[in-house]
Amino acid sequence: MTSTVEISPAARRSAELEAEITADPSRFRVLTGDRPTGPLHLGHYFGTLHNRVRLQRQGVELGLVIADYQVLTDRDVAEDLEGHVITLIADYLAAGVDPDEAMIFTHSAVTALNQLLLPFLSLVTVPELQRNPTVKDEIAHSRQSGVSGLMFTYPAHQAADILFCRANLVPVGSDQLPHLELTRTIARRFNDRYGPVFPEPEALLSAAPLLLGTDGAKMSKSRGNAIMLGSSxxxxxxxxxxxxxxxxxxxxxxxxxxxxxxxxxxxxxxxxxxxxxxxxxxxxxxxxxxxxxxxxxxxxxxxxxxxxxxxxxxADPGYLHQVLREGNARAEERAEATLARVREAMGTVYGASR
The missing domain is CATH 1.10.240.10 (Tyrosyl-Transfer RNA Synthetase)
Structure with missing residues (x-):
């Protein structure tokens, strides 16, 4: 008796996307990133970083957001935030990310990106935000006695990260599919209400191996069970x-x-x-x-x-700051162009010459 393994629609579409990337990588723009809470470890490398470098080398346009605002969703104080941001950039470049091709930027430096958050929040309901698996998980593991309102904007903020640069491909694990689906929902609702502005980004499922920490639990910086990229x-x-x-x-x-x-x-x-x-x-x-x-x-x-x-x-922090300045400038230019299209579609361009 022959057994068959059922392939999910998401996995089937992801395989199709891999073939399309091979055929014409220039069609694709990827947006992904990390929260600057410390250096990356081997789980990050084999889970996401290696794949980002692969996609860029294939010719896919790569955007990397260092989500410094999102650090504030689950902690009162972001300690040594600048140091963590610069270390992340060093980890990216050391792993093979090409800074001349990749757009590396921080949330806090791209004001036009953050302005998209308000219209995006108007397109989702409170129950939809509360049901989001990432929000539920972050709340469950929050280190604060109360959850800030910023936590509930997390999915809409991530939608702004992806859509401001009109990314059409997002590498995710299967557990992150509901999160990306909300981004697709926001893009679809905006387009239905105001006219076609945003692509509906698709998921590129990661086949990343799961590496456990040295204690047998999930590898995590906070658990102290990880081998860092920079470990001696x-x-x-x-x-x-x-x-x-x-x-x-x-x-x-x-x-x-x-x-x-x-x-x-x-x-x-x-x-x-x-x-x-x-x-x-x-x-x-x-x-x-x-x-x-x-x-x-x-x-x-x-x-x-x-x-x-x-x-x-x-050893050359000036160069790492330069990479970030250039990435921030590129991201702001892209975000301003998108915001202009959003304002035009929403009819909120006031006082301009007609």
Missing amino acids: SQETARLIRGAKTDAQRHITYEPGTRPEVSSLVLLGALCSGRDPVELAGSIGSGGAAVLKAEVTEAVNACFAPLRARRAELL
Whole structure:
């Protein structure tokens, strides 16, 4: 009896998009980004950063928003915000993002982008914002005693991030599809009410591998269980030595039943370009100590060039600030053009010569 694996419509469309990108990458404009809460780790690299570099090298136009305003949604004070912003830019460039081609910018510097938030909020209801999975999750994990009103604007703000530059492609995980769907809803409602201005961006589903933290939980900066892109070789070795495994000596790649061991195997495989099943088989009865030694060697060899480049970039903060200034200027120019179209469509161009 032959079993079939059902492919979701989103996954099917994502596969079609990959083929379309290969055929004509110039048709696509991607917008994605990060909140500046600290340096990026290996989970970020294999989960999103590596894919961004791939798309840019294929010829897709890449926009990266450093969402500094969104940091304020779940904390009272954004500590060392400037330092985190500059570190993010260093992480991007060290990983291979081309600053001459990519538009790297911060929320707070692009005033026209933020002006789109008000008309966008008029197109969604409070229950729609409350039901948004990202908002619900952020509220559940908020470190504040009360949730700020800014939290509820999060989905509309992200819609403004995507639509101000008329991005038509957004790389997401399957858990983020409802969030992108609200952006599509806002674009559709605006177009229906005022006329065609915005594209409805599509989801490019990520096949990113899930790497666990050294404690077996989700890799996270705040949990202290992550290997950072900028970690030294010694720090990497220490963290991997302390990583959680299990009581079985024989090493296998079985993510469903042996998640901690399998995550280490997967990390080693990703860094060495090997198949995880083959890597696990080569270690076999060598046990966790041999596994950890191989993974440490693979990680340090793989990331040595990135770490060296990152150190060079951080030693020249003036250059990183210049990259941001240029990216902010490009984003503001793009946002002003979009805002002008929005005002024209809404009939809010007052006092202009006719």
